[in-house]
Amino acid sequence: MSTKKRTLTESLWDFFCSLKLSISLLIGLAVTSIIGTVIPQGNIPPEYLQTISEAKFRLYQSLSFFDMYHSWWFMLLLYLLTVNLVACSIKRLPHVWKMVTEPALVLDESLEKSLSLTYDFKASSSELDKLKGFLKAEIGEPVLSERDGVFHLFAQKNPWCRLGVYVVHLSVIVIFIGALIGSFFGYKAFVNIVEGTYIDTVFTAKDSPIKLDFGVHCEKFSVEYYKTGAPKEFKSILTILENGQPVKGFTRIPVIVNDPLTYKGITFYQSSYGQSGDGAVYHFNVALRIGGGSTNFNIKKGERVTLSGGATLELLESTQDVRQYMPEFSGPAAKVSLVMPGKSPESFIVFKNHPEIEEQRRGELVIQYAGADEKLYTGLQVAKDPGVWVVWFGCTLMVIGIGMAFFMSHQRTWIRLGNGRATLAGTANKNPAAFERKFEEMVEKLKTL
Amino acid sequence: MSSSLLFNVTTFLFLISTILFFAYMASKNSSLGLGASLAAFIGWGVETLAIILRWKESYDMGHGHAPLSNLYESVVFFAWTIILIYGIIELKYKHRIIGAFVLPFALLGMAWAQLGLNSGIEPLVPALQSNWLLYHVITCFLGYAAFAVACAISIMYLIKARSEGENSTSQAGGMISMFPAIRVLDDLNYKSIMIGFPLLTLGIVTGAAWANYAWGTYWSWDPKETWSLIVWFVYAAFLHARITRGWVGKRAAWLSIIGFAATIFCYIGVNLFLSGLHSYGGGR
Ligand code: HEM
Numbered sequence: 204m205s206t207k208k209r210t211l212t213e214s215l216w217d218f219f220c221s222l223k224l225s226i227s228l229l230i231g232l233a234v235t236s237i238i239g240t241v242i243p244q245g246n247i248p249p250e251y252l253q254t255i256s257e258a259k260f261r262l263y264q265s266l267s268f269f270d271m272y273h274s275w276w277f278m279l280l281l282y283l284l285t286v287n288l289v290a291c292s293i294k295r296l297p298h299v300w301k302m303v304t305e306p307a308l309v310l311d312e313s314l315e316k317s318l319s320l321t322y323d324f325k326a327s328s329s330e331l332d333k334l335k336g337f338l339k340a341e342i343g344e345p346v347l348s349e350r351d352g353v354f355h356l357f358a359q360k361n362p363w364c365r366l367g368v369y370v371v372h373l374s375v376i377v378i379f380i381g382a383l384i385g386s387f388f389g390y391k392a393f394v395n396i397v398e399g400t401y402i403d404t405v406f407t408a409k410d411s412p413i414k415l416d417f418g419v420h421c422e423k424f425s426v427e428y429y430k431t432g433a434p435k436e437f438k439s440i441l442t443i444l445e446n447g448q449p450v451k452g453f454t455r456i457p458v459i460v461n462d463p464l465t466y467k468g469i470t471f472y473q474s475s476y477g478q479s480g481d482g483a484v485y486h487f488n489v490a491l492r493i494g495g496g497s498t499n500f501n502i503k504k505g506e507r508v509t510l511s512g513g514a515t516l517e518l519l520e521s522t523q524d525v526r527q528y529m530p531e532f533s534g535p536a537a538k539v540s541l542v543m544p545g546k547s548p549e550s551f552i553v554f555k556n557h558p559e560i561e562e563q564r565r566g567e568l569v570i571q572y573a574g575a576d577e578k579l580y581t582g583l584q585v586a587k588d589p590g591v592w593v594v595w596f597g598c599t600l601m602v603i604g605i606g607m608a609f610f611m612s613h614q615r616t617w618i619r620l621g622n623g624r625a626t627l628a629g630t631a632n633k634n635p636a637a638f639e640r641k642f643e644e645m646v647e648k649l650k651t652l
Numbered sequence: 653m654s655s656s657l658l659f660n661v662t663t664f665l666f667l668i669s670t671i672l673f674f675a676y677m678a679s680k681n682s683s684l685g686l687g688a689s690l691a692a693f694i695g696w697g698v699e700t701l702a703i704i705l706r707w708k709e710s711y712d713m714g715h716g717h718a719p720l721s722n723l724y725e726s727v728v729f730f731a732w733t734i735i736l737i738y739g740i741i742e743l744k745y746k747h748r749i750i751g752a753f754v755l756p757f758a759l760l761g762m763a764w765a766q767l768g769l770n771s772g773i774e775p776l777v778p779a780l781q782s783n784w785l786l787y788h789v790i791t792c793f794l795g796y797a798a799f800a801v802a803c804a805i806s807i808m809y810l811i812k813a814r815s816e817g818e819n820s821t822s823q824a825g826g827m828i829s830m831f832p833a834i835r836v837l838d839d840l841n842y843k844s845i846m847i848g849f850p851l852l853t854l855g856i857v858t859g860a861a862w863a864n865y866a867w868g869t870y871w872s873w874d875p876k877e878t879w880s881l882i883v884w885f886v887y888a889a890f891l892h893a894r895i896t897r898g899w900v901g902k903r904a905a906w907l908s909i910i911g912f913a914a915t916i917f918c919y920i921g922v923n924l925f926l927s928g929l930h931s932y933g934g935g936r
Contacts (some may be wrong), residue, residue, distance in 0.1 A: 250876075272873045434777065435778065461781055588868075
């Protein structure tokens with residue numbers, strides 16, 4: 204019974220040590236990852252739901268296809284990959300470690316047979332020091348050992364690069380750990396702040412509030428445009444408040460896309476903006492086209508005012524900068540609907556910076572726009588991720604490890620000296636062609652030594 | 653002189669190079685081969701100038717930025733990186749004939765860019781205004797280019813392996829005899845992927861760093877990110893497959909071709925068929 208159990212553990216161990224499993228897992232991850240790029244993830248748009256049948260929807264739902272990268276089966280694949288990685292490393296690392304720390308110092312017959320690069324030449328034992336110097340110059344400091352009256356010199360280069368593969372594998376695990384730390388101890392949230400106000404609570408995607416132990420005040424939000432009307436810069440001016448007081452060094456900080464603000468491990472990213480509709484007042488001015496006599500008046504969005512003479516005016520739309528819609532104009536603009544007594548409504552746009560446009564319009568009244576004390580809000584992405592440094596550490600390890608594994612080569616050379624003859628032998632674990640050239644060079648140098 | 657004229661010259665030189673490479677393959681005349689390589693490298697030099705000039709032109713227009721910001725610019729840059737990687741491999745390993753299979757990729761890219769894509773220089777939307785754009789795009793495309801070269805070599809491998817299998821003596825067999833030995837092709841395939849894999853890794857890491865810097869998440873399973881990870885998984889599988897016996901040769905060549913198909917989907921297909929944060933030019 205116990206032997207049977209042992210073989211079960213053993214075969215399980217072999218299963219987790221196998222490279223076939225790694226390849227299957229890597230391919231499996233590649234193939235299943237496609238699903239989530241085709242099926243929408245997270246908040247599913249209603250238009251999408253209309254395109255699939257009820258049965259399909261239920262099938263997808265039961266397989267967690269709408270949040271597949273966090274589904275139990277995708278996680279299972281990632282955990283299997285981790286176990287596979289660890290098992291493989293445990294199995295192989297001791298052997299590699301030994302090769303690095305306890306290299307074969309003696310060029311015996313069986314070792315010599317396993318090496319394809321060897322060169323035999325005449326040499327007396329008095330030349331030992333010369334050969335030592337030669338190896339030192341070509342490869343590295345040689346180690347001398349003596350066996351049965353024969354001298355063996357061993358020199359190597361870059362032995363540590365054999366560990367590169369294990370550094371890469373470790374880095375994968377480090378990155379996973381960083382991601383786990385982030386998901387347990389961090390959050391992603393969102394907040395809108397109206398200009399001139401402050402907040403101390405942010406909201407996660409599921410709308411659950413998170414209270415900050417400080418406040419964020421938005422002084423101003425602004426958008427700049429290119430001449431073409433495309434947006435150039437979204438900018439919020441933020442101040443951090445502790446107990447209602449601005450914090451030194453965190454006052455009036457401009458935050459733009461690609462330049463966030465971090466305070467106490469929480470980072471605020473410029474993400475969106477909008478008009479804070481409530482309470483904004485728009486300023487206009489009306490005059491008779493012939494006869495003048497201008498009057499100022501205010502209006503709110505959706506409101507209809509009656510002007511002297513019985514005309515009514517309604518504000519339809521407004522913008523702080525019209526350039527994004529009409530690149531040839533700039534500044535605030537408003538679209539209004541004017542109804543003269545007994546006539547049908549006409550709608551047109553009035554520009555704060557271009558009063559001449561309105562002067563050229565036909566009609567009895569000249570309506571000018573004087574801007575608004577309208578407020579914008581800035582939309583900020585809020586993130587806290589204490590695991591992110593672990594992830595960067597893992598990424599750095601990975602790049603270093605790949606560099607070690609791919610671009611460095613563990614070169615080993617031996618010289619055996621005795622009985623009037625010497626043998627040079629060598630091998631490298633990477634780039635055999637380059638090492639072969641180097642070996643040939645060494646042989647040429649030995650001939651003239 | 654304008655950059656678009658120079659890009660046209662580049663396209664023309666890549667066309668000449670491709671034709672010369674095919675003539676070289678058919679005739680085995682080594683001076684044709686030399687001419688083909690020269691045309692490719694001169695084309696690359698002209699393209700380098702064109703890219704620098706386009707960069708300068710964007711400054712003259714008042715919104716200077718590196719020419720890596722929309723599909724047109726990225727396709728042009730892709731062609732440039734392909735010739736760069738091919739040049740390195742040719743100079744290092746001296747198998748000129750590989751160019752016959754690589755040049756068509758670069759030519760296709762340039763022709764598509766010049767004929768089918770909008771080449772206007774546009775100002776950068778806020779989401780792209782970052783130096784990370786430079787690091788991210790350069791590393792990704794160098795990686796993609798190495799995979800393109802690996803794919804070309806794998807196609808040669810499959811052709812050669814098949815003709816050796818059939819033991820044919822037809823005319824095609826004559827052309828194919830110019831190919832390096834299949835063992836060499838297999839090795840070059842591996843070597844190209846050894847260039848591409850670290851670069852793709854750096855590309856993904858710089859992309860994650862940028863996303864974290866700009867949006868607060870280093871990974872959001874956006875389709876483009878996910879596809880780059882898929883590509884990475886495929887080549888990681890390739891690297892491990894080589895260590896286990898029985899996965900060199902044909903299967904490795906197929907894996908390399910599949911990897912490049914995934915790369916191209918990641919680069920172009922995702923923008924055409926799937927939606928996400930990366931749709932070039934659309935901003936966020
Ligand atoms: C399922 C998990 C994995 C297992 C079990 C595994 C196992 C192995 C083994 C046994 C080797 C050969 C080591 C040697 O030559 O002594 C290796 C090499 C390597 N592995 Fe992994 N690996 C896994 C995942 C990964 C991942 C995700 C990467 C991502 C970068 C990776 C990168 C590498 C690299 C770069 C090499 C060197 C390949 C070469 O020298 O050509 N491995 N792996």
